[in-house]
Amino acid sequence: MSADYAEAARGLPGQGPATPGEPVLRRDAQGRDSALAAAAAARAGYARARRRARSRTGWVIAAQLVLVVSILALWQYGVDTKFLNAFLFGSPSAIWKFLVKGALDGSMFHDMYVTSGETVLGFLLGNLIGATVGLALWYSPFFERVFTPFIMALGSIPIIALAPLVIVWAGTGLASKVLMSTLSVVVVALLAAFDGARNSD
Secondary structure, eight states: OOHHHHHHHHOSTTTOOOOTTHHHHHHHHHHHHHHHHHHHHHHHHHHHHHHHHHHHHHHHHHHHHHHHHHHHHHHHHHHHTTSSOHHHHOOHHHHHHHHHHHHHHSHHHHHHHHHHHHHHHHHHHHHHHHHHHHHHHHHOHHHHHHHHHHHHHHHHSOGGGGHHHHHHHHTTSHHHHHHHHHHHHHHHHHHHHHHHHHHTO
16 A cells, blocks of 8 residues: 555544545535635625625715706796896796696696697607508619609708698697608608518518
8 A cells, every 4th residue: 555545545634544535525525615605695796786886876866966956946046036027937936836836736637638649640640651652662772763862852951940830731739740750750761661571571
């Protein structure tokens, strides 16, 4: 028996002779302990990072609130001291009173309902018209080449610039609001439908 084997056979004091596989088992146990320690350290680091992130988020929200309150206070002070024209700029206190009055008499909710209905109707019409025209242009390369410059020109015009013409054409009722909403959506829907159909080929 060699000296190395004799030393392994003697084993640790009080534990009897060591078996040939015992050093491997000890190494496996040490590896598991190291992995558990690393996982615990990672969890602790993640918890510390989350606490720091929550702390930073709290400070950011507090700074934003202070900024908003400061702007409103300066705005109100400028109106009260006649530095700002109340007719042109309004004031936070007047806006708040108007909102409270509209909420109490229900006019604000009625206006919200009407505006939402006009917006949804124009959105649906714009998507329907835009998708139909976009697919038609994809189906016919000839019409695509004919109408693409005009569509690009229409898409580059700010829709708000067309508001006076829309009011002249459709008046100030429901039709003009729906038409403005439709024009805001139709070019985007057209290009999305055309690009989607072309990319699917």
